[in-house]
Structure formats: structure tokens, C-alpha cells
């Protein structure tokens with residue numbers, strides 16, 4: 001249901017196994033759709049119950065020998081959920097249809113009486129109101145459910161959720177005045193090794209500076225890392241805002257594992273490369289966090305740094321706050337799975353072998369709220385990433401702090 005909403009997928013298309021125009025599977029039967037409707041119903045999600053029960057009904061009509069799902073069952077869910085959605089008249093007509101099929105259906109009889117009473121009491125209420133101006137008051141009011149056409153909202157008017165979903169769907173392109181200043185370059189940072197094989201750096205945004213490095217993790221390293229992480233995978237956790245304790249949360253759905261540099265030369269190499277990429281020390285960095293998102297896996301908008309009030313976060317590490325993030329992409333993702341920044345409205349798309357890098361803290365050590373970001377739900381395929389979080393301690397000579405707010409990060413353009 002989350003995927004359906006985020007990616008605006010039509011129920012009939014999903015039921016056919018078609019996602020954004022790509023045929024993936026053979027499609028769903030009436031009883032599959034019924035089951036999805038039933039699950040939605042149990043989650044009190046009447047909106048999706050109606051969508052999926054309606055689809056079950058359409059499929060049932062097409063299927064010749066459907067045995068597991070029956071029309072009365074569908075009608076019962078459909079009628080009640082339609083009522084819960086506020087359309088009593090339609091709920092009543094569905095209940096009548098159900099009673100034509102099963103005249104003795106007890107719940108339906110009860111519901112019919114209830115719906116009729118509700119409609120009558122609404123009618124008499126509106127009679128009283130209308131009586132005042134002498135208008136016709138005999139008809140039962142028609143339930144009219146046309147949705148007024150909405151004006152397109154500006155970014156400021158949208159909720160973060162709406163922005164997040166739009167960014168995930170790739171509907172937001174970067175403004176021209178921002179894009180025209182973005183550059184790609186080869187960087188060697190004066191490091192002999194990089195002079196031979198410089199990094200391919202691509203700017204994705206300038207304030208805050210978010211860059212991509214391409215071809216910075218090799219297939220062989222990726223294979224090692226995946227192989228090592230797999231047996232250790234646990235459901236990913238998040239830190240409790242107040243206590244600092246690690247907890248499972250529905251806003252982060254993925255599996256993760258931590259790898260140490262000394263465990264394998266490939267882990268060490270990937271970690272060391274972060275130093276070259278960022279010109280910072282990994283001495284105080286966290287271990288490499290490997291993350292795998294399956295279909296529907298996601299991480300809703302968050303900051304990687306700890307806010308002032310989160311006094312317990314990273315306390316035990318004793319290395320200060322998370323100054324920067326390097327996010328290695330270890331797979332392409334067929335559909336979905338972007339990394340989106342909801343405060344500055346940009347989407348990054350996973351590309352196997354690339355890494356994204358940004359500072360979470362401003363040069364004065366305060367958290368940069370513009371770095372708020374999220375991992376979009378994976379629609380098809382599987383997404384693998386590895387996080388390397390750099391900490392403040394040990395960076396004094398690499399990224400000196402300033403008293404000012406403004407970014408002083410110089411772009412290294414040496415060739």
C-alpha cells in the first residue's frame with residue numbers, strides 16, 4: 001500500500017503485474033486482491049480496502065472458475081469500507097445487492113437498517129435547514145463525491161511527506177539556476193595514487209555541497225562486502241530520540257550489518273578510499289554499515305547527525321557528532337530506491353560503484369538542517385548501500401572549524 005501510494009500505482013495495473021509500464025509477473029487473481037483488501041481492512045485502511053475489493057470484484061467477473069472468493073464476501077467488505085469512507089448511500093446500495101444474493105445475511109440486514117436510519121436522519125437534518133429558506137426538501141440528499149480540482153501546491157505549501165513522495169517518483173528536476181553551476185571534474189588531491197586514477201567527481205548540489213564519486217567501489221569489493229554482511233544481517237535500528245537506545249522503527253525498513261576494516265582487505269580499502277575522497281581521517285569513523293533494502297524497504301526523512309537535544313547519541317563513541325556521510329551504492333535499483341533530500345528537493349539515483357558524499361555539520365559544528373534526507377522505497381529489485389559516517393574528532397586539521405555559519409569548504413580543482 002505504501003508503494004502504491006508513493007509511486008501512484010493504479011490498482012488495476014498492479015493487479016496485472018505491471019509497474020510503471022513494465023510487466024513483471026503474471027498478475028493477481030480475484031482472491032489475491034481480496035486478500036490485499038482484507039489486510040487493508042484489518043489495518044483500518046478503508047481507502048485501500050475499497051480499491052482492492054473493487055479490483056477483486058472486477059477480477060471475479062472475469063474469472064470463470066473462481067472458488068475461493070465469493071461476491072457476497074467482497075460486497076460485505078466493500079459496503080462497510082465505503083460507509084467508513086463516508087458514502088452511506090453507496091454502502092446501502094451495495095448492501096442491497098448483497099441481500100439480493102443472500103437474503104438472510106444477518107450482518108447485512110443489520111447494516112441495511114443502520115444505513116437507512118443514517119440516511120433518514122441526515123435527510124431530516126437537512127430538511128430542517130432547508131425548510132428555513134423554503135426550498136424543496138423532499139428528496140434524500142444525493143451523496144456527491146466529486147473532488148474539487150486542486151490548485152497545484154508550491155513547495156512551501158506541501159508537507160514533507162508530499163515532497164518526499166514526489167522526489168521519490170523523480171518528478172522534481174533541479175532548478176536551472178542551480179544546475180548551471182554544477183560541475184564534473186577529475187580530482188587527484190595531490191595524492192600520487194589518484195594522479196594515475198583520479199576520482200570522477202560530479203556535483204549534485206552546492207549548498208550544502210553534495211557530490212557523487214563514480215567508480216569508487218569495485219565489483220570484487222562489493223561481492224566481498226555483500227558476502228560478509230549477509231550472515232550478520234539484522235533488521236536495521238534507529239536511535240531513540242531521548243534515551244539513545246537502538247530500536248526497530250517502521251520508518252526504517254532494511255537489513256544491516258557492521259564490518260570492521262581488519263576483517264578483510266577489501267573492507268579496509270573501501271574505508272581508506274573515503275579518506276582520499278573526503279580529505280578527512282577515518283580514524284574516528286564508525287565501522288562500515290552495510291544495508292540491504294528489499295521491495296518496500298525504505299528509510300523516511302531523517303538527519304544523520306545528532307541534534308542538540310539528543311545528548312545521548314554517539315556518547316559512547318566519544319568522537320563527537322557525525323560530521324559527514326559517505327554513502328556507497330553497491331547495486332543499481334530497477335525501480336524506486338532513490339536517496340532524496342527533502343529540504344533542498346533533490347533526488348540521487350543509485351548507481352552501482354558510485355558514492356555520495358556530504359557534510360552533515362556546518363563549519364561551526366552545528367547540524368545542517370538542509371541535509372535532511374531519505375531512502376525511497378524500493379519498488380522493484382534490491383538495493384545495497386554501505387554507509388561510512390565520519391566523526392568530528394580527528395578532523396581538526398582536515399576541516400578546521402570556524403565561528404561563522406558560512407561554508408568555507410574549498411573545492412579542490414587540482415588536476
Ligand SMILES: O=C(O)CCC(=O)C(=O)O
Nearest residue numbers: 299338339374375385387
Ligand atoms: O540508502 C539510502 O539511500 C540512504 C540511507 C541513509 O540515509 C542512512 O542509512 O542513513
Ligand SMILES: [Fe+2]
Nearest residue numbers: 302303304373
Ligand atoms: Fe541517512
